[in-house]
Amino acid sequence: xxxxRQLLIFKAIIDDFIASAQPVGSRTISEKEHITVSAATIRNxxxxxxxxxxxxxxxxxxxxxxxxxxYRYYVDNILASELDLYDDINIxxxxxxxxxxxxEEIVQMSAEILSDLTNYTSIILGPEIIDTKLEQLQIVTLSxxxxxxxxxxxxxxxxxxxxxxxxxxxxxxxxxxxxxxNERLHGVPMAKLPHxxxxxxxxxxxxxxxxxxxxxxxxxxxxxQEQPVKLYIGGKSNILMQxxxxxxxxxxxxxxxxxxxxxxxxxxxxxxxxxxxxxxxNENTVDAIKDFSLITASYDVDRHQQGTIALLGPTRMxxxxxxxxxxxxxxxxxxxxxxxxxxx
Amino acid sequence: xxxxRQLLIFKAIIDDFIASAQPVGSRTISEKEHITVSAATIRNxxxxxxxxxxxxxxxxxxxxxxxxxxYRYYVDNILASELDLYDDINIxxxxxxxxxxxxEEIVQMSAEILSDLTNYTSIILGPEIIDTKLEQLQIVTLSxxxxxxxxxxxxxxxxxxxxxxxxxxxxxxxxxxxxxxNERLHGVPMAKLPHxxxxxxxxxxxxxxxxxxxxxxxxxxxxxQEQPVKLYIGGKSNILMQxxxxxxxxxxxxxxxxxxxxxxxxxxxxxxxxxxxxxxxNENTVDAIKDFSLITASYDVDRHQQGTIALLGPTRMxxxxxxxxxxxxxxxxxxxxxxxxxxx
DNA sequence: AGTTAGCACTCTATACTAAGGAGTGCTAAT
DNA sequence: ATTAGCACTCCTTAGTATAGAGTGCTAACT
Numbered sequence: 125x126x127x128x129r130q131l132l133i134f135k136a137i138i139d140d141f142i143a144s145a146q147p148v149g150s151r152t153i154s155e156k157e158h159i160t161v162s163a164a165t166i167r168n169x170x171x172x173x174x175x176x177x178x179x180x181x182x183x184x185x186x187x188x189x190x191x192x193x194x195y196r197y198y199v200d201n202i203l204a205s206e207l208d209l210y211d212d213i214n215i216x217x218x219x220x221x222x223x224x225x226x227x228e229e230i231v232q233m234s235a236e237i238l239s240d241l242t243n244y245t246s247i248i249l250g251p252e253i254i255d256t257k258l259e260q261l262q263i264v265t266l267s268x269x270x271x272x273x274x275x276x277x278x279x280x281x282x283x284x285x286x287x288x289x290x291x292x293x294x295x296x297x298x299x300x301x302x303x304x305x306n307e308r309l310h311g312v313p314m315a316k317l318p319h320x321x322x323x324x325x326x327x328x329x330x331x332x333x334x335x336x337x338x339x340x341x342x343x344x345x346x347x348x349q350e351q352p353v354k355l356y357i358g359g360k361s362n363i364l365m366q367x368x369x370x371x372x373x374x375x376x377x378x379x380x381x382x383x384x385x386x387x388x389x390x391x392x393x394x395x396x397x398x399x400x401x402x403x404x405x406n407e408n409t410v411d412a413i414k415d416f417s418l419i420t421a422s423y424d425v426d427r428h429q430q431g432t433i434a435l436l437g438p439t440r441m442x443x444x445x446x447x448x449x450x451x452x453x454x455x456x457x458x459x460x461x462x463x464x465x466x467x468x
Numbered sequence: 469x470x471x472x473r474q475l476l477i478f479k480a481i482i483d484d485f486i487a488s489a490q491p492v493g494s495r496t497i498s499e500k501e502h503i504t505v506s507a508a509t510i511r512n513x514x515x516x517x518x519x520x521x522x523x524x525x526x527x528x529x530x531x532x533x534x535x536x537x538x539y540r541y542y543v544d545n546i547l548a549s550e551l552d553l554y555d556d557i558n559i560x561x562x563x564x565x566x567x568x569x570x571x572e573e574i575v576q577m578s579a580e581i582l583s584d585l586t587n588y589t590s591i592i593l594g595p596e597i598i599d600t601k602l603e604q605l606q607i608v609t610l611s612x613x614x615x616x617x618x619x620x621x622x623x624x625x626x627x628x629x630x631x632x633x634x635x636x637x638x639x640x641x642x643x644x645x646x647x648x649x650n651e652r653l654h655g656v657p658m659a660k661l662p663h664x665x666x667x668x669x670x671x672x673x674x675x676x677x678x679x680x681x682x683x684x685x686x687x688x689x690x691x692x693q694e695q696p697v698k699l700y701i702g703g704k705s706n707i708l709m710q711x712x713x714x715x716x717x718x719x720x721x722x723x724x725x726x727x728x729x730x731x732x733x734x735x736x737x738x739x740x741x742x743x744x745x746x747x748x749x750n751e752n753t754v755d756a757i758k759d760f761s762l763i764t765a766s767y768d769v770d771r772h773q774q775g776t777i778a779l780l781g782p783t784r785m786x787x788x789x790x791x792x793x794x795x796x797x798x799x800x801x802x803x804x805x806x807x808x809x810x811x812x
Numbered sequence: 813a814g815t816t817a818g819c820a821c822t823c824t825a826t827a828c829t830a831a832g833g834a835g836t837g838c839t840a841a842t
Numbered sequence: 843a844t845t846a847g848c849a850c851t852c853c854t855t856a857g858t859a860t861a862g863a864g865t866g867c868t869a870a871c872t
Contacts, residue, residue, distance in 0.1 A: 149864050164816050167865065185822040185864050264604055264620050272624045276608050280616045286624035361723035364716060372714055379705035493835055508845050511836065529835050529851040 133169045134178060138190050138198050142440050145367045147187030192405040199402045199443055216453055220460040230460060232356050234453060239359025242446060244437035249392045250354030251429040258309050263302050290338045297333045304329060353389045366438045381412040392432040395420040400447060405439045417441045421450040423457040477513045478522060482534050482542050486784050489711045491531030536749040543746045543787055560797050564804045574804060576700050578797060583703025586790055588781030593736045594698030595775040602653050607646050634682045641677045648673060697733045710782045725756040736776040739764040744795060749783045761785045765794040767801040
């Protein structure tokens with residue numbers, strides 16, 4: 125447990141380093157208005173804090189910088205009590221209030237706002253579609269050889285895919301197939317569709333339609349391939365403005381990672397459904413961001429859908445501001461979405 | 469006009485510098501197998517080439533590097549005669565042969581292949597939709613309050629948008645509106661839709677439907693907002709592997725530019741419909757890429773649709789390889805698309 | 813007994829110098 | 843016309859000196 129004075133000085137050091145990115149000396153701290161003790165006293169306190177593992181030196185006679193343990197303590201014990209999460213943040217409210225935007229668009233926009241407001245890199249994982257159901261299936265023919273298949277879910281999500289019509293399939297068969305499928309599959313959870321198609325519907329379709337196999341093969345390829353997770357990233361270049369990232373090697377590995385959507389998505393999925401989480405430096409499992417801190421927050425779409433928003437920045441991060449912001453945004457997003465899904 | 473020997477040495481210098489990114493000395497060149505003259509002779513030739521503006525020195529006693537004028541000469545006068553554009557490149561063929569991919573997917577994939585094959589950054593501008601027509605308009609209601617509107621064009625492009633149903637609009641009105649619109653607007657060029665809606669159809673719709681204004685307002689907002697240009701970028705982080713880009717400042721301005729889709733799109737649009745174009749260093753109008761070379765090639769979808777593919781790399785670029793590759797890809801893409809649109 | 817001033821000490825950052833090497837341009841010999 | 847030889851230029855690297863920021867410790871002060 126830290127004494128009052130240790131706490132005061134520790135906070136002053138963290139704040140200064142977050143702002144300046146430079147090791148903080150005893151002199152600097154002693155000159156702050158709310159600090160009354162002398163530099164020598166501060167040096168003693170600093171030595172104590174270092175002993176406890178909350179501070180580090182870059183070399184024997186340098187100023188101090190917070191260690192990862194220090195940030196962890198700061199986030200867990202100091203911030204927690206200071207944060208009033210039910211605060212202002214009106215910009216977000218205004219933006220999310222428009223009512224005819226589509227889910228994806230709100231998410232996209234939020235990512236950009238978030239990175240603009242913080243100068244860190246924002247990542248938003250679109251809601252995982254856990255319990256959506258098929259609303260309607262359509263095939264629109266465009267010419268003798270081409271058609272576009274459209275799938276609509278009860279959440280308003282639309283998937284579409286152009287394809288070439290196999291020459292053995294007759295026009296009428298397309299319509300019949302779609303009619304039968306809609307009749308039987310309306311309201312069926314997306315996850316069950318492949319099974320339904322493969323097992324129960326094949327024989328039924330065969331009764332009415334010739335060459336159903338080829339057509340089904342196409343439909344399956346079209347709809348039931350792995351759905352990519354929707355990922356929105358904002359302000360990737362913001363990290364280049366942080367003075368600690370001037371090593372091309374590190375920048376390269378950061379950008380390489382960010383180009384790999386799966387890896388980024390997995391990073392966030394680890395924190396799905398766990399409120400606000402702060403992961404500092406080496407606590408991150410991915411090498412490319414072991415010099416970064418990652419703050420994640422989950423938002424709800426309805427009981428069954430959840431997404432994650434996150435900010436990625438230096439370990440020297442404005443934790444207080446960022447946590448407040450993420451909390452506010454997650455809340456707003458949950459609110460904005462709840463309307464959409466209130467009676468599905 | 470260059471003499472035979474000047475040409476031989478100039479080519480050797482270009483090739484060496486493209487490979488090494490280091491100033492090239494007379495010694496290095498004289499040691500190459502196909503060069504028989506001595507280093508001293510090469511020094512004389514180098515002085516001549518520098519006099520003509522094709523080479524530069526980084527300092528008085530350094531080796532030579534090609535100037536931008538040098539690259540320009542190389543591309544215009546040397547490469548042109550050496551390129552056999554109707555070459556191999558089978559990887560592309562295989563990938564583009566699958567027949568049920570959608571246009572956008574082919575484009576996306578091409579961008580990735582391109583950057584992988586070259587280690588430069590690839591940019592592809594999706595085909596500009598110049599002459600597409602409305603195929604079908606649909607509104608699918610999801611609940612009492614929400615619906616999704618879907619627009620399908622004759623090219624297989626699908627736009628969709630969820631919206632909230634204005635409380636004053638009756639369910640039946642939605643259907644009637646869609647029916648009337650489909651009847652009247654099928655086959656109408658997309659560009660004419662706003663005009664048609666505003667002028668000719670308002671009175672017709674008013675006859676049948678109450679509160680048509682509000683509904684139309686929504687539909688217009690949904691469909692006729694500026695269509696974003698589709699842009700696909702691959703291998704952004706590749707530029708970090710080039711030794712000449714180690715200045716954080718430049719990297720930052722590069723990445724900032726790449727995050728601005730409009731700016732990137734404009735860059736490519738300048739070269740729309742102009743075959744293969746090479747823009748070297750300061751020839752680029754955009755400051756952020758004045759240290760880069762940009763190679764663009766246009767591909768055709770049909771008589772009315774055209775897109776652009778491009779590669780962005782250091783002025784020290786493997787021009788020969790890149791030009792061949794872009795040409796081959798543009799040709800393959802044109803071929804792959806022609807089928808889709810053969811009878812629209 | 814806690815706090816602070818003073819001071820020796822450490823380490824970094826910066827500027828300066830020296831040596832080595834790659835490469836040029838010129839001259840004279842082939 | 844070509845090339846060997848050589849003086850000269852400039853970059854790079856390593857080494858050295860200096861100023862400055864900051865620490866830890868000791869002794870004096872409240």
